[in-house]
Structure formats: structure tokens, C-alpha cells
Amino acid sequence: MITKQTKPDSVQTKESTNTLSQRLKPYWLFLAVILLNLLLGLFQPSLALSSLKTSRDYLWEMLTFIPPIFILMGLLDVWVPRELVEKHVGPGSGWRGIALAIFVGTAAAGPLYAAFPLAATLWRKGAKVANVMIFLNTWAAIKIPMITVELKYFGPPFALLRLALTLPAVILIGFLIEHYVPHSREMT
Amino acid sequence: MFNVILFILALLALSLSYVQSPGKTQKALKIAWTSFIRILPMMLGIIGLIGLVLTLLAPATIQAVFNNAQWWSTALAAVLGSLTIMPAFIAFPLAASFLREGAGVMPIAAFVTTLTMVGIVTAPMEISFFGRRLTLWRNILSFFAAIIIAYIMGRVLA
Known part of the structure; x- marks a missing residue:
């Protein structure tokens, strides 16, 4: 009885400290930056001021283009049907499968690790390893929201040249893995 | 606009x-x-x-780290990009600001490419889905692809 009563208590306190640190954890960089700015302000007030001014400019800059990008991400996520994709990238899908893997990869939203479960599902359901890897690397390197950001900050020569070089590299990596790296679906 | x-x-x-x-x-x-x-x-x-x-960081300091046509700064930038986990719309303005401050195209291109394609921090998660071998080779091949892409971009855009 006694152990039963103390156990939930200890679990509860553990959970509450966990949620507190979990809630603060994403802000570690922000808190560190504030601390550094305060320290800088003590010794070099003018430098701290120019640092805050630069940050303010970037904050404004980001707030004006991040909302539409996130809306586009959400829409793409909702409207691109995943079951359809899983059916069309299997062995024998050829260039159509590659094109599809690239298309869905570029239309994706979210970080690369969000792609792992979906790509693994595609693989388990019969997608070619080459297509799975092409899909992953497309998601990683050349998704459309990312290209728009790159175009904005680096300009067309940098962004488009990088795109033109990355696209064949992604396809080549897919085929190199398919042909030279031993793999089996049973691994997952 | x-x-x-x-x-x-x-x-x-x-x-x-x-x-x-x-x-x-x-x-x-x-x-x-x-x-x-x-x-x-x-x-x-x-x-x-x-x-x-x-x-x-004075422009001179940044230029020393991301220096143009220096193989070691490109390699350093590629390693830095592999280790960093950061959304593109946050990392790109930072990298672009380096470029404006006088960094070389080659290291910046290497950084941006490994940042997106190579993930050392997320590798344990990738392994759990695809196994050690596929994860290792996807990341290694992507790393060297990034170096080659950066080299070509440095040559073309310099």
C-alpha cells in the first residue's frame, strides 16, 4: 500500500520537472543569446545595441515571409495523397518512379527526420531503394519551400546552379546505393 | 517584392x-x-x-574561416553543415549574410548542401528506420556530393 502511494507521487514530480525542462529546452539558444547580449551591454553598450538592431531587422524580415511559407507547407502536406505515391514508386516504375519520388520530395514539408517514417513505409510497401533514397535526398535538399528561401537570400545564380547540380547528384546517389550497398527490407 | x-x-x-x-x-x-x-x-x-x-565577427574573421578557394575551409564548412541541425529558412539567411560579408562561394555552398543532405545528429533515428549500412552510405555519398557541388559552384560563380 505504502509503495503504491509513493510511486505515483514520485512519478508525478518527475513528470512536472520533465515538462518544465522540456518547455524551456527549445529556448536554450534564445536564453543564451539574451544572456550574451546583457553581458555585452555591460562592457560594450554600443556593440550590444547594434547586435539587437541587426536581430530586429532579421526578425522583421522573417516575419514577413515565414507565414505564407508555412501555409504553403500545410496545404502541400494535406493535399498530396500518400497512398497514391506508395503505389507508383516500386520496382519497374523506371523514370516515372524517379520523377514521382522527386515530385513528392520537392512538395514535402518539414525537416528530414519527418521524412524517415514515410520513406521507410514506402520502402516496406515495395518501393525501390533507389527511389526511397532519391525521395529522402530530394526532401532534404531540394524541396520547393527551401528553394524559394534560397532564391531569396542567395539569388538565382547560386540557388539555380546548386539545384542543377544537386538534382543529378541525388539520382546518382540513389542508384549507387541500389546497386552497390547491400540492403534488405527485413532490417527495419 | x-x-x-x-x-x-x-x-x-x-x-x-x-x-x-x-x-x-x-x-x-x-x-x-x-x-x-x-x-x-x-x-x-x-x-x-x-x-x-x-x-x-569582423568581416575579416569570417573571411578567414570561410575563405575562398581554400580546400580546408570548404572541408571545415562541410563538416560544420553535417553537424548542424537547423531549418533552411533560418540557416540560409545566416549563410547568405556570411557570403555578403566576404565568405567564399565554395565553403558556403558546401555548408548549405551538407546542412540539408547530411545529418549526423539525426543519424541514430535514420538507422532505426533504414539500418546502419544504408544510413552510413547515404550520408557519406551525400557528403562527397556536397564537396563536388561546392567545388563546381566555386569555380563557376567565383
Whole structure:
């Protein structure tokens, strides 16, 4: 009885400290930056001021283009049907499968690790390893929201040249893995 | 200008989606909102970091780290990109600001490419889905692809 009563208590306190640190954890960089700015302000007030001014400019800059990008991400996520994709990238899908893997990869939203479960599902359901890897690397390197950001900050020569070089590299990596790296679906 | 086009595009897509299915549109907006909230703390931190870095690092210092046509700075930048986990729309302005401050195209291209394609921090997760061998080779091949891409870009855009 006694152990039963103390156990939930200890679990509860553990959970509450966990949620507190979990809630603060994403802000570690922000808190560190504030601390550094305060320290800088003590010794070099003018430098701290120019640092805050630069940050303010970037904050404004980001707030004006991040909302539409996130809306586009959400829409793409909702409207691109995943079951359809899983059916069309299997062995024998050829260039159509590659094109599809690239298309869905570029239309994706979210970080690369969000792609792992979906790509693994595609693989388990019969997608070619080459297509799975092409899909992953497309998601990683050349998704459309990312290209728009790159175009904005680096300009067309940098962004488009990088795109033109990355696209064949992604396809080549897919085929190199398919042909030279031993793999089996049973691994997952 | 870019922002205006993006806003119009997003609004257009949103209204089209709403006409087709209000429910799906609501779901899309929810995804957009939760992604935004999830990324906000890190975004604020990076924005603060951009201010600090640009204030404290003189252009000469940045140029020394991301120096043009130096193989070791390209390699260093590629390793840095592999280790860093950061959304593109946060990392790209930072890298672009380095470029404006006088960094070389080669190391910046290497950094940006490994940042997106190579993930050492997320490798344990990747291994759990694809096994050690596929994860290792995808990351190794992507790393060297990034170096080659950076080399060509450095040569073409210099």
C-alpha cells in the first residue's frame, strides 16, 4: 500500500520537472543569446545595441515571409495523397518512379527526420531503394519551400546552379546505393 | 517584392483549397500553425545569434574561416553543415549574410548542401528506420556530393 502511494507521487514530480525542462529546452539558444547580449551591454553598450538592431531587422524580415511559407507547407502536406505515391514508386516504375519520388520530395514539408517514417513505409510497401533514397535526398535538399528561401537570400545564380547540380547528384546517389550497398527490407 | 508574391501565392492556394474542402484547409492551417509554433523558440534564438555574430565577427574573421578557394575551409564548412541541425529558412539567411560579408562561394555552398543532405545528429533515428549500412552510405555519398557541388559552384560563380 505504502509503495503504491509513493510511486505515483514520485512519478508525478518527475513528470512536472520533465515538462518544465522540456518547455524551456527549445529556448536554450534564445536564453543564451539574451544572456550574451546583457553581458555585452555591460562592457560594450554600443556593440550590444547594434547586435539587437541587426536581430530586429532579421526578425522583421522573417516575419514577413515565414507565414505564407508555412501555409504553403500545410496545404502541400494535406493535399498530396500518400497512398497514391506508395503505389507508383516500386520496382519497374523506371523514370516515372524517379520523377514521382522527386515530385513528392520537392512538395514535402518539414525537416528530414519527418521524412524517415514515410520513406521507410514506402520502402516496406515495395518501393525501390533507389527511389526511397532519391525521395529522402530530394526532401532534404531540394524541396520547393527551401528553394524559394534560397532564391531569396542567395539569388538565382547560386540557388539555380546548386539545384542543377544537386538534382543529378541525388539520382546518382540513389542508384549507387541500389546497386552497390547491400540492403534488405527485413532490417527495419 | 518576393514577399508580396509569396503572400499572394499562399492566399491563392489557400482560397483554392478552401473552395475544394474547408475541412482539409483547416487541417492545413493547423499544420502550418503548429510547425510555426514549434520552430519559433529556435527561430528567436537564431535571430539573436545572427545579430551577435554579425556584430562581433569582423568581416575579416569570417573571411578567414570561410575563405575562398581554400580546400580546408570548404572541408571545415562541410563538416560544420553535417553537424548542424537547423531549418533552411533560418540557416540560409545566416549563410547568405556570411557570403555578403566576404565568405567564399565554395565553403558556403558546401555548408548549405551538407546542412540539408547530411545529418549526423539525426543519424541514430535514420538507422532505426533504414539500418546502419544504408544510413552510413547515404550520408557519406551525400557528403562527397556536397564537396563536388561546392567545388563546381566555386569555380563557376567565383
